[in-house]
Amino acid sequence: MAEVNVYCDEVIRPNKKDFLIMGSIFIEERDIKSILKELLKCRCLNPKCKVWHYEFESCPNKTCTEKLHKKNNTSIHFYDLRQNKERKKIALAWLNYLKRDYGKKIKFKLLVIDLKKLQCSYFGNNKTDVNIYNRFFRTLLKGGINYLFCNQHNAIMNVYHDEGSQKKHEYFPELNLKKLSIESPDFTIHNKNIIFVNSDHREYLKNNDMELANHSQVIQLVDIILGCFSQLLLNTSNIEDKKEVAESMRDYFTKIMNYGYFPSSINFFPKYTIEQIKESKQRTLRQDPLDLALSTKGNFYKEANLEMPVFLGKQKNLRGWFNDTEN
Ligand SMILES: [Zn+2]
DSSP: OOEEEEEEEEEESGGGOSEEEEEEEEEEGGGHHHHHHHHHHTTOOOTTOOOOOSSGGGOOOTTOOHHHHHHHTOOOOSTTOTTOHHHHHHHHHHHHHHHHHTTSSOEEEEEEEETTTSOGGGGOSTTHHHHHHHHHHHHHHHHHHHHHOOSSSOEEEEEEEESSGGGGSTTTTHHHHHHHHHHOTTSEESOOSOEEEOSOTHHHHTTTOHHHHHHHHHHHHHHHHHHHHHHHHHOOOOOHHHHHHHHTTHHHHHHHHHSSOOSSEEEEEOSSOHHHHHHHHTSOOOSOHHHHHHHSTTOSBSOOOOOSOOOOTTHHHHHHHHGGGOO
């Protein structure tokens, strides 16, 4: 039995494109300590540094200054990558670690919903995106735990979610995990309340809440993974720093999409519109459109074209960062 913590975030209609991209990182509880140590170590931009502490006073790096240390203690968001040297370097170091890990300890699942093809009216006219999000959030967790961990009777210990608009929605967080638990007798959910986490860990440092400050690191990592994937898939931004960071993940994402099995997964939904499904079945179906879409074979698919052209702009710098990812 694997005891797993899940960290979730989403991108809703990036750059007004009709997509909902959801992402979850799955980490076994026994691995969390070592992953955190590694993520925090990446924050120190001195390559000789072996450990990192949030407080400057306990920084083991002799050449560090308070100003530098503060800069490295920043929040890492894909959206804010522009013109922030430290953020970009830390994000790249994190992604490098993620690739080196190769799904051994850090597994993730991305689910991309094409909102154009989905009959959004099914979900109600108010807060449509959030309703769709809630529905597919369960698909994401269920698919992730069942696909990424081969053991039987796995347990989801806690679900951490980026603190955002979801919190305010009436269906979230109380009902969703309870519903998932009823739908899925093949795994257990220990804590059925979603734990909302601020993606700026410095908020927790003020109150000395080290546990949430640590979970916030993984929430920031989900944000970076999601940001990179949306950038590559939809070419959402023209900002060079974002393209550079996203480009570093092109190979990794492509491998996940092309291989039958890989310890992470990317899924797209739906392949067909309701009209296409009805047409192919050549009869009028009274079935609920979403059930129909979900039960149609091949409607979830694994490969899509990445719209962002290969970014070569800063290749000289890139080489230094990604040398060790090839082996
Ligand atoms: Zn320092």
